[in-house]
Amino acid sequence: MEIASIEEEEQSLRVSFSDGQVASFPYLWLRDHSNSDEHWDRTTSQHISTANDIFYNAVPEKICCEDGERIKVYWKDSHVPSTYLTQFLVKAMNEKDRPVTTPKRCLWQVADLESTSDFKFRHEDIFTEEQFANILKSLVEYGFVLLRDCPPDIGTIETLSKRFSYARQTIFGGIWEFSASNDRDDSAYTDLALGAHTDSTYSHDAPGLQMLLCCEYEAIGGASTMVDGFKIAQEIKRTQPDLYALLEQAPISGSYVGDGVSLCSERTVLRNDRHGMLEQVSFNHYDRLPLGLGQHDLYGVYEALAYFEALAEKEQYQWKYTLKPGEMIIFDNWRVLHGREAFKGKRKLAGCYINREDFESTLRLNNPND
Ligand SMILES: [Fe+2]
Structure with a gap:
């Protein structure tokens, strides 16, 4: 032209x-x-x-x-x-009235994942340019990837986190290990089942990515669950638009009190960008503070939270997989909810968080959508 x-x-x-x-x-x-x-x-x-x-x-x-x-x-x-x-x-x-780029997301339920292995990779893939670009592409499309054949020790997290940028410092440290030790004031450090949730609803800027590596597993149970929060949102919008609107509008507070800190933040379960496109899902009933009496439409907000939770716990939306030593999941904490089944025995995971802007920087520099 x-x-x-x-x-x-x-x-x-x-x-x-x-x-x-x-x-x-x-x-x-x-x-x-x-x-x-x-x-x-x-x-x-x-x-x-x-x-x-x-x-x-x-x-x-x-x-x-x-x-x-x-x-x-x-x-x-x-x-x-x-x-x-x-x-x-x-x-x-x-581009005046539109986002510069629209992420090429493939919103999924479990049945959609059965016919593809596009989200499954091997440890060595992360070190080649072409396969790393494919890993990033899958993180955008599905919101998570499974990585196999990793050395099952905490050093792997340190090495792999550097491919994305660097591990974020938190109250748990930068790179952490956890098992059913009860040595933290958090339900992750138990052997109890964990419902589908996103992490750090008590942080103003919740981490963009989370990496979880299985280091030890001599247990029964403990399958990890992944749920596409954007798919849940899509389903709520289709079936209950009024409840969807409440999840877009009602501020929900998350808090972490213990281990010498008192953290608190607030945002809507569904947070849109300035173009009105869904950008972040935040849902964690463990860390949620009780709603205030001043909450507009209190009944409706509880109904909306209950509906979101009911969908997120449905089998059709929960991809379940028992991680073995050397297997790792990397997932978008702004989109995919995670959880686990209860277990008995020894199960040790190591992990870290990556900041959102660093994840986005890695995406830009590696052009996963091109
Ligand atoms: Fe978590």
């Missing part, structure tokens, strides 16, 4: 493209996106311009279009022009 013509308006530049599309680009926006060396540091990929520079100096002296391929803006306060390529303007125009 080419630029057919430009027209200077009072506060913006009107651009007509060869396919008939027309768009206005405010001078403020053009100045903010200036790639000139006076405004943008190419080495650090950071702004040089301050908000004041942009707001008071977004005044063009001269604007010209070259060969239909680019627009050059000469500003009143500078002799260095800012250049805007046609494809850059077209991309900005098309």
